[in-house]
Amino acid sequence: MQLPTGKLDAELLGALIARNKIKDDRVIIRPGIGRDVCAIRMGSTCLVAKTDPITFATDRIGWYVVQVNANDIATVGARPRWFLVTVLLPEGRTDLALVESIWDELREALDGIDCELCGGHTEITAGLERPILVGQMLGEVEEQRLIRKENIRPGDRVLLTKGVPVEGTAIMAREMGAELEGEFPAPLVARGRAFLDDPGISIVREALAACEAGEVHAMHDPTEGGLATALWELAEAAGCGLRVQKEQIPILEPGGTFCRHFGLDPLGTIASGALLICAPPQAAPGISAAIRQFGLKCVDVGEVLPAEEGVTLQQGGGVLPMPRFDQDEITRLFDSS
Numbered sequence: 001m002q003l004p005t006g007k008l009d010a011e012l013l014g015a016l017i018a019r020n021k022i023k024d025d026r027v028i029i030r031p032g033i034g035r036d037v038c039a040i041r042m043g044s045t046c047l048v049a050k051t052d053p054i055t056f057a058t059d060r061i062g063w064y065v066v067q068v069n070a071n072d073i074a075t076v077g078a079r080p081r082w083f084l085v086t087v088l089l090p091e092g093r094t095d096l097a098l099v100e101s102i103w104d105e106l107r108e109a110l111d112g113i114d115c116e117l118c119g120g121h122t123e124i125t126a127g128l129e130r131p132i133l134v135g136q137m138l139g140e141v142e143e144q145r146l147i148r149k150e151n152i153r154p155g156d157r158v159l160l161t162k163g164v165p166v167e168g169t170a171i172m173a174r175e176m177g178a179e180l181e182g183e184f185p186a187p188l189v190a191r192g193r194a195f196l197d198d199p200g201i202s203i204v205r206e207a208l209a210a211c212e213a214g215e216v217h218a219m220h221d222p223t224e225g226g227l228a229t230a231l232w233e234l235a236e237a238a239g240c241g242l243r244v245q246k247e248q249i250p251i252l253e254p255g256g257t258f259c260r261h262f263g264l265d266p267l268g269t270i271a272s273g274a275l276l277i278c279a280p281p282q283a284a285p286g287i288s289a290a291i292r293q294f295g296l297k298c299v300d301v302g303e304v305l306p307a308e309e310g311v312t313l314q315q316g317g318g319v320l321p322m323p324r325f326d327q328d329e330i331t332r333l334f335d336s337s
Contacts (some may be wrong), residue, residue, distance in 0.1 A: 062105025163250030166273025
């Protein structure tokens, strides 16, 4: 049986992870659904590690790969410090201009977060249609300040920064711009392209600000599979239930318009740039206020419930199971192109 494009099915992935036995007790955040980093105790501090590829986007791919890896480091309260990257370039489609542009994008992104490029690998690879970059980000944090999803408690508020789908909007505008410009005003498409920087796909600043502003029990950044998948992952990692108010979720424009045009559900569209924060009710207002000081939205969208309540979406007077997406909605654009 051929598996579909996108993330592996959560049940299959869980079974594979269960085969992996870690003997080193210094590994204190271990593999699991919704656990996007590992943390290794190194004396009084923890080394936090993350790896993630960029496979959908081609425009500014070097900048992308730094941001998405740095984001996950920040969701556990750590600062991104050291970066390695594997650069796979398509045979017959790679010239000097492409190589230099990727390098310049990497340097721009790393300089922006005061992070070092420490190594990696590059090659021109047969069988690729577009460049693929795989990043490995390392960060550090004092162990007592490490944010662990196991600390979530029923009653915690669920905050969402910015809105969705930030990254999906940028991808649609950048990769499908010609089609969109045939249907919508050019300034609207240009606004979508600018989503990489404004509101931006980096969440490092707001994640670290949240940790300084109040008690944070967990953070998770919605990426592939969108906000809906991120909520399922968060619940799985924390062993909790979640109820989210659909009317409270900010659907950013022109992202919502572009999703309607392509027939995509914004809740299942790749959403790097947003950040989910779970915090006690008394801490949530201060955290929201700290993030709004950056000129960013931070909305209370729901609450943490006991695990038996499941992951649900409340709309009007009804409550339905949160939708699941076997693959990110954005992949439908590339599958059909």
